[in-house]
Amino acid sequence: MSSVAIVKYNAGNIRSVLCALHRLGLDAQVTDDPRKLRDASHVIFPGVGEASSAMRYLREVGLDAVLHQLTQPFLGICLGLQLMCAHSEEAQTECLGIFDPTVLRFSRKEHLKVPHMGWNTVSCSSDPLFAGISDPAWFYFVHSYHVPLCGETIATCTYGDTVFSAALGRGNHRGVQFHPEKSGPVGEQVLRNFLALGEGRS
Amino acid sequence: MLAKRIIPCLDVRDGRTVKGVNFINLRDAGDAVELASLYARQGADELTFLDITATIENRGTFTELVRRIADVIDIPFTVGGGIRSVRDVGALLEAGADKISINSMAVNDPSILDTLAREFGSQCVVCAIDVRSNSAFDQGLLQGWEVYVAGGRIPTGREALAWAVEAEQRGAGEILLTSMDHDGTKGGFAVELTRRFSESVGIPIIASGGAGTMEHFTQVFEEGGADAALAASIFHFHEIDIPELKIFLANRGISIRLNR
Numbered sequence: 062m063s064s065v066a067i068v069k070y071n072a073g074n075i076r077s078v079l080c081a082l083h084r085l086g087l088d089a090q091v092t093d094d095p096r097k098l099r100d101a102s103h104v105i106f107p108g109v110g111e112a113s114s115a116m117r118y119l120r121e122v123g124l125d126a127v128l129h130q131l132t133q134p135f136l137g138i139c140l141g142l143q144l145m146c147a148h149s150e151e152a153q154t155e156c157l158g159i160f161d162p163t164v165l166r167f168s169r170k171e172h173l174k175v176p177h178m179g180w181n182t183v184s185c186s187s188d189p190l191f192a193g194i195s196d197p198a199w200f201y202f203v204h205s206y207h208v209p210l211c212g213e214t215i216a217t218c219t220y221g222d223t224v225f226s227a228a229l230g231r232g233n234h235r236g237v238q239f240h241p242e243k244s245g246p247v248g249e250q251v252l253r254n255f256l257a258l259g260e261g262r263s
Numbered sequence: 264m265l266a267k268r269i270i271p272c273l274d275v276r277d278g279r280t281v282k283g284v285n286f287i288n289l290r291d292a293g294d295a296v297e298l299a300s301l302y303a304r305q306g307a308d309e310l311t312f313l314d315i316t317a318t319i320e321n322r323g324t325f326t327e328l329v330r331r332i333a334d335v336i337d338i339p340f341t342v343g344g345g346i347r348s349v350r351d352v353g354a355l356l357e358a359g360a361d362k363i364s365i366n367s368m369a370v371n372d373p374s375i376l377d378t379l380a381r382e383f384g385s386q387c388v389v390c391a392i393d394v395r396s397n398s399a400f401d402q403g404l405l406q407g408w409e410v411y412v413a414g415g416r417i418p419t420g421r422e423a424l425a426w427a428v429e430a431e432q433r434g435a436g437e438i439l440l441t442s443m444d445h446d447g448t449k450g451g452f453a454v455e456l457t458r459r460f461s462e463s464v465g466i467p468i469i470a471s472g473g474a475g476t477m478e479h480f481t482q483v484f485e486e487g488g489a490d491a492a493l494a495a496s497i498f499h500f501h502e503i504d505i506p507e508l509k510i511f512l513a514n515r516g517i518s519i520r521l522n523r
Contacts, residue, residue: 073383076359080333110384174467174490176386176436180266180308180520199266199520201339203361203386203436220265243339243361245303245523 063256065089066101068128071118072108072140074240081242081252095127103134103256106141107242109203112164113152115144125157134258135234142229142236143206151206160229160236162211173221176205181218183227183239188215190228190235192254198247200227200239208238233259266520267484267512268308268491269505270469271498273298274315275344278328280499281315296331302498303338305505306523310336311364311439311493314344315414326358333359341389341439349378356383364389364439367412370419370426373433380434389469390435394423394456395443408442408456415443424463431464438464439493441471449475449497457487469493477503477511484517 067078069091082089089105090097098104106128108115119125128135137145144156149164156164167175180199185191191198202218207225210217216228218238228237235255241248273280273295280295299310312332314325329342342355343364352363369376369390379388393411400407400422408423427438440460442453450473457470467490470483474494483489497503513519 073356073387074361076333076357077361080359081337083334084337109386111381169465173465175465176467177265178386178437178467179268179490182264195522199522203339205385240339243337245337247523249337 063087063102064100065103065105065256066098067091068098068104068106068124068141069093070108070115070122070124072110072115074107074109074139077240078105078107078138078242081249085249085252085256087256093122093124095123098127098131101133102259103136104131105136105138105255106145107138108140108144110140111151112140112143112149112156112206113154115140116154116156119144119157128157129159132233134255136255137234137236138242139204139238139240142208142238143204145229145234145236146208149206159234160208160211160213160231162208162213162226162229164206164208166206167220167223173223176203177207177220178203180244181220181239184217185228186215188228188230188235189258190230190237190251190254191216192257194247194250200241200244200248202239204238264518266308266518267489268469269306269480269509269519270309270311270491270493271302271307271505272311272313272471272493272495274313274495275325275328276315295328296335298499299332299340300335302505303336304523306509306520307338307505308520309338309491310340312340312342312344313364314342326354329355329358329360343389343391349375349382352379352383356387360387362387362389362437364391366391366393369430369435370410370412370421373429376430376433376435380436385434385436388435389437389439390427390430391439391441392423392427392430393441393443405459406455411443415441415446424459427460427464431466435466437467437469439469439471442473445473446471447496448473451475451479452483452487452489452492454482454487457483457489461488461490467491474503477508480508480512481515481517484512485515
């Protein structure tokens with residue numbers, strides 16, 4: 062039985078993730094208690110908002126170190142994914158460094174609207190996070206910064222001429238730029254797949 | 264490939280959906296949460312809920328409705344109508360809304376857009392702009408539009424395009440553009456208006472007002488350059504079904520999300 066913890070911090074959109082888990086029949090706890098985070102079977106790190114104020118808050122309450130030490134399946138969503146990277150161009154912020162890339166702002170050239178907002182096709186790899194999901198699949202995005210392609214890219218998305226990482230994965234860590242909690246049945250499948258990670262571990 | 268979005272708008276009073284013609288003569292089109300989940304299942308890309316009585320009556324239980332919507336709906340939704348403070352916005356986002364839409368409050372105090380973008384991020388700040396054509400704002404041969412507030416009742420004397428540019432600079436993440444001249448007429452969206460706005464700002468434009476046929480959606484996406492199109496009564500009264508509309512648009516070569 063999964064015991065899911067959602068990281069509580071000063072970012073928005075946390076209730077949406079909680080509601081999505083409820084629809085899957087799961088009750089998650091929203092917490093910033095290091096012990097509860099360590100004891101959870103799965104940890105979700107959601108959030109929309111601004112990178113530097115989020116990182117400042119995480120450091121102030123000591124959550125940056127805690128998140129680094131977690132070994133269970135861990136899923137960053139949107140800003141969560143970006144904060145898992147090494148650095149963000151948003152206010153030149155040093156982030157958690159779980160993944161290597163630097164998060165970049167979309168350029169406004171070629172009349173590209175920023176934020177990148179709406180449903181976009183995603184090309185998914187064979188990572189278990191995308192089990193049973195058609196390729197390409199539609200997911201909902203809303204972001205002004207993006208993670209470039211890198212060795213940890215497990216799904217890609219194209220906006221204008223920019224191809225970026227729709228998801229990263231390595232070891233127990235996954236991060237998605239789209240919002241699975243807002244992407245209808247396809248997004249629900251991603252959450253189910255995440256919750257199935259680590260099953261069979263004692 | 265980014266899809267053009269189809270957004271049903273649910274005008275809400277006392278937790279129920281209503282829609283008037285030219286914002287007057289309200290008719291009841293059903294329960295908001297029930298209708299919203301139907302639209303989500305039918306393939307709506309997003310939903311918008313406007314608390315239409317909020318600027319003239321008490322706000323009532325809108326936040327509670329937002330909570331019920333967030334429990335059930337698995338696609339993004341925007342809420343607006345009568346938002347008066349940063350605190351109101353915080354409560355609606357906390358209740359589970361993805362975006363908030365403000366109109367009168369932003370016109371009265373534009374700096375609120377800066378504050379909201381800083382506090383909550385531009386991605387959740389929709390600046391709703393209600394306009395009517397007004398020759399006093401024409402620039403040479405180019406048509407001009409005036410901003411209206413309070414559900415389209417009060418002219419502000421502000422030129423609309425300059426307001427949209429300012430809203431973007433201050434931190435709005437999206438513009439919901441309603442043509443009062445077209446709203447309720449079913450004669451088509453304001454294509455020229457939408458095109459001028461879409462070319463003038465770098466944030467997405469949601470076109471609103473005037474949808475009557477499926478062809479109208481083609482026009483506002485192809486000629487108007489809209490990123491999303493919003494409509495109410497044609498969906499509520501089954502004059503156009505969303506699945507049928509999306510297939511129609513996809514067949515016209517417009518980028519549309521078909522499978523849910």
